[in-house]
Amino acid sequence: MKKILLLACCTFAFNAWADESRVGLKDDPNRNLVIGNCVGCHSVDYIPMNSVFLDRKGWEATVNKMINALGAQIRKEDVPAIVDYLTKYYGK
């Protein structure tokens, strides 16, 4: 269900001027959770672009900056799984 929703919003809702659909993130059960929480505001290439040099603390600070400074609507209980995923595949 979540996947379908994602697909729908990627197709219709965003101003994608060049082809961002090719940007892939590493496959994982939490991949769609990460995409779903990030892609509303920015293309997900921001994640691999910032790799690999952040440790868990660095990714945690980045996710918290998105929530506290930039207004991302991420449920508190989803934060650990998002940080886990970012650290596992894009962290040092």
Added chain:
Amino acid sequence: MTTRRDFLKGAALIAGGGIALPGPGLAADDIAAALLPAGTVEQAVLESLPGKRPLIKRAFRPPNFETPVEYFNEVLTPNDAFFVRYHLSNIPQIAADTWRLKIGGDAVDAPFELTYDQLRKEFEAVEIVAVCQCSGNRRGLSNPHVQGVEWGYGAMGNARWKGVRLKDILNKAKIKQSALEISFDGADSGALATTPDFVKSLPAWRAMDENTLVAYEMNGENMPHWNGHPARLIVPGWTGTYWMKQLVSINALSKPQQGFWMNPAYRIPLGKFALVDRFMSQETAVNTPITEMVVNSLITNLREGQTIRAGAGFEIKGIAWDAGYGIRLVEVSVDGGKSWRPAELEKDYGRFSFRQWRYVVTPEQKGGLQVMAKATNRQGSTQAFELIFNPAGYHNNVVQKISLQVA
């Protein structure tokens, strides 16, 4: 001004010299690749935004696209190759005839609105050649790496801007003595209402400087969409963060502008960099807004590992720039920094412009050769040999080192 034909001729020469011109859909052949994070290099494809040539894609949305170094072989960066940098993803296409610029704030006596026609007709038109460089240009070269858009060398460009003096607009609004800062808002916005709008301010004295413009033309054409159509702010000497695009409102304020993009964003730690232009109303005990660009240079026609011929003259080309004090000297070393010789400075397009330079080397012996270039401005400031690390990766003017093979 350089014509498109001149550029193509230049481009053909470069191509003939063994440097491939960028084409669409390819992995970006990025001169910074060895110094960038691995993930940055993997993501860096050549992509065209509408109206733009293929540029190095750092991020699709908000769009952050970098100019490949080849384009810096000419002094004015072509509009369709000029870098693109946005913070927020809703970027409306604005028709000039429906656009309005609102001038107000608590520190003016006569707020008013301008149409595009009025902007072009009711104020004196002026032109200036000036470098627009993102504060974070070369952030990707920071060691250790820091989070952000991982730019290489090309988050900058040089253009001839035409517009009107901001001080003429502020004077028409009867700016008051109480004006401390002038704040600027563009038409862009975040995808969510909770995302802070990108609003920036300048100290009133910098806003009233005769070189600060509201520009509607770039290199003789109407302002391109991705560079701020219909009109943007031009703040020669200061980093791109102040050069508000798609400008829709200007407010003279008696109090400091608040907001994420003023603080904590775009800050440098106090005590690390020599500061001339200070933004005192925004300064804290520990940091201050980034303001002026530091003196810098770029070698534009060489690639790491390139082969040149022994016994033949080889021209090394580059550019130098600073915050507008003017480039006094560019020195080149071909022995890894042991000895330095002055390069020949090319035509002066004004103190805020790129200054092109050239240096001819005739290598006698085969083997390795390391090329470096270092600019000094009229204040005596020069480039760093070691990175002055700061958390946002600003002010990177570390001298480049390019290794060549002589065969």
